[in-house]
Amino acid sequence: MKSNKKELSPTQRQELLAVLRSRFEKNSNRHKGLDWAKVQAKLEADTKKLWSLNEMETTGGEPDVVGYDKGTDEYIFYDCSTESPKGRRSVCYDRKALESRKEHKPENNAIDMAAAMGIELLAEEQYRELQQLGKFDTKTSSWVKTPSDIRKLGGALFCDRRYDTVFVYHNGADSYYAARGFRGLLRV
Incomplete structure (x- = not known):
């Protein structure tokens, strides 16, 4: 408990x-x-x-x-889990995206979950740094910090690794998938 x-x-x-x-x-x-x-x-x-x-x-x-x-x-x-953390998948990007969904809402969103955990989402550059340490998200994807100008237009960014290459993509911030979660960072 x-x-x-x-x-x-x-x-x-x-x-x-x-x-x-x-x-x-x-x-x-x-x-x-x-x-x-x-x-x-x-x-x-x-x-x-x-x-x-x-x-x-x-x-x-x-x-x-x-x-x-x-x-x-x-x-x-x-x-550093091989795939996007299992306990943080099937979430949309942020609260605004969650509230904008009329039906089939996910249970949570990446930004609020990270804040509740006391961590931050990785930025694209940090995600690419992580990928230098191994092969991550070859079957899943992870939301990353999205620039405000993209977010204002309704979008959000996510990354994964396919074909031995790291890709950054866009999607509606309100989207969510069973194979998409988020990775965090913590400074101690």
């Missing part, structure tokens, strides 16, 4: 840290030169961020460290 409180129990924290450490060690190509002990220290110092990572994990995102920003002293986590 989920609590409205954005905090994990000590047991949940330790379990999540163990999962994150294992993934970090198994996928060292994603974060060359970074030290798990430093990442863990940052995570233990910010339980709200740990809660957000748990939300990423429980919805199927398989978050992992993909970089470090020296300027802000933050580690950057992306959803």
